[in-house]
Amino acid sequence: MAYEFKLQRRVEFSETDAAGIVHFSNFFRYMESAEHAFFRSLGFSVMLKDYDPPLGFPRVHVECDYRAPLRFEDLFEIHLLVREKKPKALSYLFKFRNLSTASSLEAARGGLTVVCVAHHPDGRLVSAKIPHPIAEQIHVAPPELLG
Numbered sequence: 001m002a003y004e005f006k007l008q009r010r011v012e013f014s015e016t017d018a019a020g021i022v023h024f025s026n027f028f029r030y031m032e033s034a035e036h037a038f039f040r041s042l043g044f045s046v047m048l049k050d051y052d053p054p055l056g057f058p059r060v061h062v063e064c065d066y067r068a069p070l071r072f073e074d075l076f077e078i079h080l081l082v083r084e085k086k087p088k089a090l091s092y093l094f095k096f097r098n099l100s101t102a103s104s105l106e107a108a109r110g111g112l113t114v115v116c117v118a119h120h121p122d123g124r125l126v127s128a129k130i131p132h133p134i135a136e137q138i139h140v141a142p143p144e145l146l147g
Contacts, residue, residue, distance in 0.1 A: 064110035
């Protein structure tokens, strides 16, 4: 029963802007990295090529609120929580904590919604139910963690 996943990483120099802080766009890459690692921790990929037609999880909504900067060499944690689960979609909450500060300051909070789709040979993307082997492992996080 998985409803959360934590990933730690360090800010790379190439991820910072002229002010020396992480460029806002990188938080979306971090969310995607955590989502992929979450799926791998369950024994799957976000690209399910063994299905006919193959399945994937494109983004239909993303958001991020920034609270404190992350800088080059900062160690931070990406905490993924499953906010909502529907037959064809998943929504995640992401909490970013700067582990290089004494209080593990929250640097940002983001959200991501993905929809399971079938990739048809003619290029069409058609929404599809999340495969049972994946759906049965993913659950919504308790409300006290989502607050």
